[in-house]
Amino acid sequence: MPLKADLTSADLDEIRQSALGAADPLGVAASLADAVNSGGLADPGDSGYALTLAAEIAESRSKLGAALQYVESAIDAYGTRDDSQVAAARALRARILFRTGRGDEATTALEALRPALTRFPDAAAYVSAALVAGGRNRVAEQWLSEAVRMALAERAGSSDPADAEDAGLLFFLLQQRHRIRHLLGLPHDVHDNLAERLETKLADTAAAEADEDPLFWPQAEFDRALAQWPALAESYGKSWDEHRAHLERELTRLTGAGRTGLTLLPGTVAGLTRHAGSDGDPADPTVRAGYARSLAAGPGQIPWPPERNAQCWCGSGNKYKKCCLPRSRG
Ligand SMILES: [Zn+2]
Numbered sequence: 192m193p194l195k196a197d198l199t200s201a202d203l204d205e206i207r208q209s210a211l212g213a214a215d216p217l218g219v220a221a222s223l224a225d226a227v228n229s230g231g232l233a234d235p236g237d238s239g240y241a242l243t244l245a246a247e248i249a250e251s252r253s254k255l256g257a258a259l260q261y262v263e264s265a266i267d268a269y270g271t272r273d274d275s276q277v278a279a280a281r282a283l284r285a286r287i288l289f290r291t292g293r294g295d296e297a298t299t300a301l302e303a304l305r306p307a308l309t310r311f312p313d314a315a316a317y318v319s320a321a322l323v324a325g326g327r328n329r330v331a332e333q334w335l336s337e338a339v340r341m342a343l344a345e346r347a348g349s350s351d352p353a354d355a356e357d358a359g360l361l362f363f364l365l366q367q368r369h370r371i372r373h374l375l376g377l378p379h380d381v382h383d384n385l386a387e388r389l390e391t392k393l394a395d396t397a398a399a400e401a402d403e404d405p406l407f408w409p410q411a412e413f414d415r416a417l418a419q420w421p422a423l424a425e426s427y428g429k430s431w432d433e434h435r436a437h438l439e440r441e442l443t444r445l446t447g448a449g450r451t452g453l454t455l456l457p458g459t460v461a462g463l464t465r466h467a468g469s470d471g472d473p474a475d476p477t478v479r480a481g482y483a484r485s486l487a488a489g490p491g492q493i494p495w496p497p498e499r500n501a502q503c504w505c506g507s508g509n510k511y512k513k514c515c516l517p518r519s520r521g
């Protein structure tokens with residue numbers, strides 16, 4: 192299948208998302224290799240990445256010979272680079288070697304990659320996956336345990352590992368280790384407890400974000416609210432157009448995620464003020480979430496989406512297809 196000319200890094204990321212569901216994934220893999228060989232990449236520096244992608248696609252279809260060829264070309268293309276992408280490609284090669292019965296070579300390759308566990312979060316996933324694919328769960332558990340100890344030691348002094356900006360790697364290591372220890376039937380230790388605590392926390396954050404209440408400020412109320420509480424611009428946008436576009440995109444996204452029966456909750460300055468009472472601050476997101484919940488329990492909700500030719504939900508008086516519908520693409 193032909194790919195477009197001058198593939199950019201963003202195009203490659205997109206192919207990565209979609210290739211496995213494509214009708215002809217192996218055709219996509221071959222086209223990626225062609226693009227590399229015929230100057231079809233916008234940035235030739237992406238050659239290694241494109242070939243790694245081809246290898247992953249071929250591996251997913253159990254075309255291990257082709258996968259190995261692609262990944263070895265990828266490693267060649269990376270040359271002397273030493274970063275997360277190269278380490279990921281090398282770990283992928285090890286995984287494919289395991290799957291083709293070349294376990295000794297795979298093990299040697301992974302031993303050289305062991306430091307990547309704490310250096311490159313993105314590659315760490317590949318290293319750990321390769322060990323598991325090779326049935327080396329005990330080795331994976333040992334390596335991950337040591338990597339967790341190192342990561343924690345580096346972060347010693349910070350009060351809560353979960354709040355650190357660089358907690359991503361630590362969290363990943365803890366999570367992998369936790370999973371593998373369950374596979375091995377090992378009892379929980381303190382690091383497993385920490386892993387579970389972080390997993391719960393992350394799930395809560397994701398749920399809170401997914402449930403962001405669609406408070407909708409009709410135009411006059413929007414202007415009034417921002418005049419009274421300028422900080423609300425951070426939540427709802429600087430202009431009413433921005434506010435409407437944000438809501439339209441958010442509702443479109445929720446629909447894409449399978450949600451139905453969506454409505455908009457039209458807020459008013461008077462209503463929010465009443466809800467906040469004497470000691471609540473309307474700029475506080477939890478106060479506004481409470482207000483949105485109270486609106487969600489009452490009448491006056493606006494169903495979304497309207498028919499294309501019906502009046503737009505925003506109250507502009509224009510047809511939906513000429514008003515907020517196109518805003519979701521802006
Ligand atoms: Zn557990």
Ligand SMILES: [Zn+2]
Nearest residue numbers: 503505514515
């Ligand atoms: Zn509209």
